Amino acid sequence: MRETQRETVQVSPLGDDLAFLDVVTEWDMVTVYQDWKTAIVVPPTFLPGSLPRIVAICNQKGGAGKTVTTLELAMALVAQGLRVRIIDADPQQASMSAWLRFFYPEGVASENRKNLKDLYFDDDVTLSDITYATPYEGLHLVPSFPDLEDVESKQPTGTDTLLRFQLRKNDDGIDVTLIDCGPKLGPLTASALVAADDVVIPVQAASGLDVMGAAALDRTIATVKKRLNPDLRVAGVILTDFTRSSLARKIGGGLAKRYPDAVIAPARQNVRIGDAQLARQPLRIFESGATTVLDYDRAARILFTRGR
Numbered sequence: 206m207r208e209t210q211r212e213t214v215q216v217s218p219l220g221d222d223l224a225f226l227d228v229v230t231e232w233d234m235v236t237v238y239q240d241w242k243t244a245i246v247v248p249p250t251f252l253p254g255s256l257p258r259i260v261a262i263c264n265q266k267g268g269a270g271k272t273v274t275t276l277e278l279a280m281a282l283v284a285q286g287l288r289v290r291i292i293d294a295d296p297q298q299a300s301m302s303a304w305l306r307f308f309y310p311e312g313v314a315s316e317n318r319k320n321l322k323d324l325y326f327d328d329d330v331t332l333s334d335i336t337y338a339t340p341y342e343g344l345h346l347v348p349s350f351p352d353l354e355d356v357e358s359k360q361p362t363g364t365d366t367l368l369r370f371q372l373r374k375n376d377d378g379i380d381v382t383l384i385d386c387g388p389k390l391g392p393l394t395a396s397a398l399v400a401a402d403d404v405v406i407p408v409q410a411a412s413g414l415d416v417m418g419a420a421a422l423d424r425t426i427a428t429v430k431k432r433l434n435p436d437l438r439v440a441g442v443i444l445t446d447f448t449r450s451s452l453a454r455k456i457g458g459g460l461a462k463r464y465p466d467a468v469i470a471p472a473r474q475n476v477r478i479g480d481a482q483l484a485r486q487p488l489r490i491f492e493s494g495a496t497t498v499l500d501y502d503r504a505a506r507i508l509f510t511r512g513r
């Protein structure tokens with residue numbers, strides 16, 4: 206892994222006295238709406254995975270909250286003292302690699318600054334070579350740029366399994382790798398699903414279209430499970446941009462039914478996410494007391510480190 210001389214910021218854990226959402230075992234569709242309380246669903250059949258863990262954050266629908274979810278879960282895990290790597294697997298211009306700052310090692314000429322695309326096209330590049338430090342202690346980024354699209358158009362040999370092969374080496378001591386997928390079910394997303402232990406699906410809490418996007422994702426997950434990665438599972442659904450509404454309640458209820466073994470966790474609406482992006486800071490740093498930050502913190506603990 207490429208180290209730099211720059212100082213990094215230590216991300217602190219949250220205090221214990223904060224108003225988290227309740228944890229329940231099933232989504233409540235019974236209580237009259239006026240009395241309904243939003244909560245995180247952790248079904249009795251859910252098992253948090255062991256570390257190290259590889260997690261694909263997927264929904265083929267654009268704007269579902271994949272990038273926000275990836276970064277805020279990552280920051281929550283780093284605050285718990287874990288070593289975390291984000292892989293930006295989305296070729297879009299203004300995506301994770303534009304939001305999360307990262308440092309190329311000093312003294313490396315710009316033509317030798319490799320990124321995710323090089324992993325697919327250059328046999329001499331390892332995941333370690335393209336894993337860079339960020340301003341946050343324990344958080345690393347594998348960046349990508351719009352030319353990552355070449356992977357989709359050219360599909361170099363081994364596209365499906367290359368990321369899995371590289372990640373299974375894990376010679377960097379990373380505890381959790383989070384893969385931020387793009388809004389497509391093409392070869393890049395397929396290679397993330399082949400590499401992953403878990404899928405986390407973000408769905409805008411009040412968007413019927415995001416739910417439809419997740420339906421297409423289900424078919425891809427089923428195919429990947431059959432052909433290349435039988436142990437893949439949907440570990441969680443994050444209801445992003447969440448406000449309490451009867452539609453959000455209905456959507457949450459439908460998803461809880463569709464993924465009976467997965468954690469269903471709301472991430473409450475925050476109007477300052479755009480400001481945090483412009484400041485190039487995770488929400489956890491930009492507005493550390495935000496309820497959304499608490500929600501992602503709780504979700505990260507339940508999904509990956511419960512019982513540790």
Ligand SMILES: Nc1ncnc2c1ncn2[C@@H]1O[C@H](COP(=O)(O)OP(=O)(O)OP(=O)(O)O)[C@@H](O)[C@H]1O
Pocket residue numbers: 266267268269270271272273274295297300386387388445446447472473474475476478479497
């Ligand atoms: N908790 C939240 N509160 C308010 N707005 C949110 C929340 N989560 C996500 N959003 C909004 O949704 C937008 C899209 O989120 P994000 O970029 O994470 O989606 P995405 O699925 O990664 O999109 P793409 O498919 O383009 O990669 C954010 O820029 C933000 O404006």
Ligand SMILES: [Mg+2]
Pocket residue numbers: 271272273295300301385386387
């Ligand atoms: Mg995104």
